[in-house]
Amino acid sequence: MKVPFLALPAQHRFLKSEILSLVSDSLDTAGFIGGPQVENFEKEFAEFCEASFCIGVSSGTDALRFALLAAGIGPGDEVITVPNTFIATIEAISQVGAVPVFVDIDSKTYNIDTVKIQEKVTARTKALLPVHLYGQPADMDPVTDIAKKYKLKIIEDACQAHGARYKGKRAGTMGDAGCFSFYPGKNLGACGEGGAVVTQDENIAKTVRMLRDHGQVKKYYHEIEGYNGRLDAIQAGILRIKLKKLQEWNSLRRQAAAWYSQLLSGVPQVRIPKQAEYARSVYHLYVILAEDRDKLMKFLSAKGIATGMHYPLPLHLQHAYRHLGHSKGDFPVCEEVAAKLLSLPIFPEITHEQVMYVTDRIKEFYTN
Numbered sequence: 001m002k003v004p005f006l007a008l009p010a011q012h013r014f015l016k017s018e019i020l021s022l023v024s025d026s027l028d029t030a031g032f033i034g035g036p037q038v039e040n041f042e043k044e045f046a047e048f049c050e051a052s053f054c055i056g057v058s059s060g061t062d063a064l065r066f067a068l069l070a071a072g073i074g075p076g077d078e079v080i081t082v083p084n085t086f087i088a089t090i091e092a093i094s095q096v097g098a099v100p101v102f103v104d105i106d107s108k109t110y111n112i113d114t115v116k117i118q119e120k121v122t123a124r125t126k127a128l129l130p131v132h133l134y135g136q137p138a139d140m141d142p143v144t145d146i147a148k149k150y151k152l153k154i155i156e157d158a159c160q161a162h163g164a165r166y167k168g169k170r171a172g173t174m175g176d177a178g179c180f181s182f183y184p185g186k187n188l189g190a191c192g193e194g195g196a197v198v199t200q201d202e203n204i205a206k207t208v209r210m211l212r213d214h215g216q217v218k219k220y221y222h223e224i225e226g227y228n229g230r231l232d233a234i235q236a237g238i239l240r241i242k243l244k245k246l247q248e249w250n251s252l253r254r255q256a257a258a259w260y261s262q263l264l265s266g267v268p269q270v271r272i273p274k275q276a277e278y279a280r281s282v283y284h285l286y287v288i289l290a291e292d293r294d295k296l297m298k299f300l301s302a303k304g305i306a307t308g309m310h311y312p313l314p315l316h317l318q319h320a321y322r323h324l325g326h327s328k329g330d331f332p333v334c335e336e337v338a339a340k341l342l343s344l345p346i347f348p349e350i351t352h353e354q355v356m357y358v359t360d361r362i363k364e365f366y367t368n
C-alpha cells in the first residue's frame with residue numbers, strides 16, 4: 001500500500017468542475033486582481049474566523065510582515081517567538097528590521113513555553129509572536145497577560161491553524177492580528193500562493209490593506225510606501241470554494257488523529273501528540289516523537305509511507321541566523337524534540353485502513 005503525506009489531487013477531484021468553471025469565468029472577465037472574489041473571500045473568511053476584518057495577501061509570510069509593520073514593529077524592536085517553527089515566522093520579524101528573540105517550547109504541546117516568556121522581555125521588546133504549531137493553539141491567556149503587563153503587541157502565527165480554537169476562541173483572533181497561509185498543503189490551501197491577516201482592529205486592517213497594495217488609498221495615491229502583496233482573484237475564488245469544506249475537512253483530520261492516537265497509544269518508543277485541555281486542534285500535522293526516528297523514517301519510506309519533519313533543525317541553529325549568536329544547548333526542549341519528531345501522513349481523505357497500515361508498520365519496525 002502507498003500512503004502519501006497529503007493527497008491534494010484527491011481533494012481536487014471533487015472540486016475540479018467548480019474550480020475550472022471559476023477559472024473560465026475569470027478568463028472571460030479578465031478580473032485577476034482584486035474585485036468581488038477577493039472582497040467576498042475576505043468577508044467569508046473573517047466570518048469563519050469570527051474576526052471583524054480580513055485582508056487577503058499574497059502569502060503567510062507577507063501576512064506576518066504586514067501585520068508586524070501595521071502593529072508598529074520596526075528597526076531595533078525585539079519580537080519574542082519560538083525556534084520550532086517554519087523559518088517564515090522569523091524572516092518576517094527580521095525583514096521589518098526587528099530582532100527575533102527565542103523562547104523554548106513546552107515539552108507537551110511543542111508551542112511556546114509561556115513560563116519562560118517573561119525572562120526574555122527587555123525594554124526593547126515590542127511584540128509577542130506565538131505560533132499555533134501543527135494546528136494546536138498556543139496557551140494564549142498567559143501570553144495575553146504578559147502582553148498587557150508590558151504593553152506588547154500580539155501577532156499570532158496561525159498559518160497552520162485555520163479553524164482551531166483556544167477556550168472557544170478562534171486561532172488568529174486573540175491578539176492584535178492573526179496571520180494565515182494558504183500554501184497548497186495547508187488545511188485551507190490555494191492552488192498557488194495566498195495568505196490573510198485577520199484582526200479586530202480597524203487601524204491595523206486599514207494599514208495592512210494599504211501595505212499589500214503599494215500603500216495606496218486609491219489608485220495612484222500612496223499614503224505610505226507599501227508592497228506588491230495582494231491575494232489574486234483566482235486564488236480567492238478557489239479559496240471560497242474550499243472554505244465551504246473546511247469545517248468538514250478539519251473534523252476528518254481530527255478523526256484521523258484520533259485513530260492514530262488510539263492505535264499508537266501502546267507503543268513505548270512513540271510519544272503521541274497531546275491536545276491541551278484548552279485547545280481544539282485542527283491537526284494540520286500529526287507529529288509523534290519517535291525513538292530511532294531517522295531509521296524509522298527510512299523504513300516507512302521503503303514500505304510506501306511518506307513522512308516529514310517539522311522541523312529537523314531549530315531556527316536558532318540555522319546558518320542564516322548565525323548572527324543571532326546562538327549555539328547548541330540554548331533551547332534544550334526544542335532541540336530534543338527536533339531530534340525525534342516525525343510527521344505522519346494526515347489529510348481529510350486518509351482512510352482508517354491507511355492509518356492502520358502506517359501504525360502497523362511502525363509497530364513492525366520496533367518489534368524487529
Ligand SMILES: Cc1ncc(COP(=O)(O)O)c(C=O)c1O
Binds near residue numbers: 060157180181182194
Ligand atoms: C508556521 C508558519 N508560518 C509561516 C508560514 C509562511 O506561509 P507562506 O508559505 O504562505 O508564506 C508557514 C507556511 O509554510 C507556516 O507553516
